[in-house]
Amino acid sequence: MPERLEPQLETVRETILRRNPGEAEFHQAVDEVLASLGPLLKRRPDYVESSIIERLAEPERQIIFRVPWVDDDGRVQVNRGFRVEFNSALGPYKGGLRFHPSVYLGIVKFLGFEQVFKNALTGMPIGGGKGGSDFDPKGRSGAEIMRFCQSFMTELYRHIGEYTDVPAGDIGVGGREIGFLFGQYKRITNRYEAGVLTGKGLTWGGAQARTEATGYGLVFLTERMLATQNRSFDGAKVVISGSGNVAVYAAQKVTQLGGTVVAMSDSGGYVVDERGLDIDAMRELKESRRGRISEYADEHEGARFVSEGSIWDVPCDVALPCATQNELPDDAARTLVANGCIAVAEGANMPTTPAATALLQEAGVLFAPGKASNAGGVAVSALEMQQNASRDSWSFDHTEERLRAIMNGVFRTCEETADAYDVPGDYVRGANIAGFVKVADAMLALGVV
Known part of the structure; x- marks a missing residue:
């Protein structure tokens, strides 16, 4: 409370x-x-x-539906689908779809509520929504995931549209799943309505830099926050939880800016290398091979895998929690402070508990909340919608510069508002x-x- x-x-x-x-x-x-x-x-x-x-605080619309599908053994499986269309005051509902066993209405509503504010901070004309299912794609074949996505969209299609509600990806929903979902939408509606989903492949309506956007945006905003204390990523040791899309591309951008990523994690544990992780190898492991992070330690001399404890035990200058909600509790925050951490920026949605947030702020650690620091993904999703509406395509460099400008604007808004309400530095x-x-x-x- x-x-x-x-x-x-x-x-x-x-x-x-x-x-x-x-x-x-x-x-x-x-x-x-x-x-x-x-x-x-x-x-x-x-x-x-x-x-x-x-x-x-009351969603405009909450949709819950049955998702029946057939597994590879011919058995009928049943999952539950959700779409919470939270607020459309600024534009069509916009927010991702999450496929994970933990998904239930409360999580979708929390994500949708956060999305409303996040989208507003970008300055783009988009409202907030979120959706997903308790379906677990881990261990499922590509054919099973396709059949699930097709069944999911067979219900969802009637509730979405480029001027109504524009879903995207989230945990468990990447380019493969967006492809299956878009294919079924096109099949049912007989329309090539590219703007109905974002996160699409580059050859069929997607935007350059969308894959990188959330991770890059997180680092751009953190860079601005560090600059308020005349600091930068150059020479900094960085710990990043998670090893999915957000974490991998945050790590890539940190490395480009001169930082050293010393630890990353997945649900099985974390890997540490004080000399710095090979981010290209990590990306290949996770994106191409869909492997476990323990395999990285097996393949790289000097890296060690830890299956117990917390990744936040690893000393660092900057911590970027990019895994899931409430992953950074107060005891982890105390460890970060004791180890001299100077900045924490949320790459996931609400990964830091309220007690941990308060502890970090009281200790003088720079802290960026997810509704600001992980807004880069939805910002480039909105840019993807712009390109779809105008039948246009932009270069990677142009889109990245737009992203940087948007994230600079998000930080400036947070900073100026905190100053205006006499809470300077409280982002x-x-x-x-x-x-x-x-x-x-x-x-x-x-x-x-």
């Missing part, structure tokens, strides 16, 4: 929790935003009078207040919606 909430915000919180029982991740996401809004409401009491906070409050104001003002302009 957040501390020192304004009385009117405490009432709002109690209402939201009562209306959404058992959804711990969603409660946590709402609490983080509410804890930031006290200074804002003193200047804008109309937000309370108009019930805009309650409205913003959590800066991000929450700035995102909230943009969406809330748009909702008020549209009437009672």
Whole structure:
């Protein structure tokens, strides 16, 4: 529970929790935003009078559906599909699809709620949504994944469109899955509506730098944050949790900027090499071979694999949590502080627990929240939508420069908002207040919606 909430915000919180029982991740996401809004409401009491906070915390639409499919042994399997269309005040719903056994309505709502603010911070005309399924692609054949995706889209297609709702990828949903989903959408609708999904292949409507965007964007924003203390990645030791798309390309960009990535992880443990990991080899292992990170240690002398403990035990200057929610608890934050970590930036959605965030900030560690620091992926998704709408294609360098400019703008917004509300350097409050104001003002302009 957040501390020192304004009385009117405490009432709002109690209402939201009562209306959404058992959804711990969603409660946590709402609490983080509410804890930031006290200074804002003193200047804008109309937000309370108009019930805009309650409205913003209630999704516009929540869709749950059955996904039946046939496995390679001929057995019928049943999963559950979700799409939460959270807020369209700024544009069509935009947000990824997650395929993972942990997915349930509360996680999808937390992700959608975060997405609303994240998308607003990019300055792009997109609303927020999220979706997915409790389907686990691990251990499944390509044919099984295709049949699942086709069944999933057979229901989802009626709810999406380039002017309505534009899904993308997330955990468990990469280029292969987007291809299967788009193929089924095209087959059902008889339309080549390229803008209905983002994260597409480059030969059929995708954008250059989309694969790299979230990881690159994370590093661009962290670079700006480090610069506030006249620091940079040059010579820095960096620990990155995860080894999926975000982590791998964050590691690539860190290396390009002169940093040394000394540890990365997956669900089986983490690998450490104080001399620096070979990021090209890591990318080949994860993207091409879909191997486990333990294999990296087997193949590289000097690297060691650790199956127990925490990756945050590895000393570093910069920590980039890029795996999943609540992966960095308060005991890990204490270890980072004790080991001299100077900056933490979230590459995943809400990977740092509230207690850990507070501990890091109190210790003077620079901290960037995910709704700002991992906005690069959705920013380039919006650029992909632009290219699809204009039947155009941009170069990698042009798109990367657009991404850098957008992430610089996100950081500047967070920094200036924190300064304006007398909490300089508090990028959590800066991000929450700035995102909230943009969406809330748009909702008020549209009437009672």
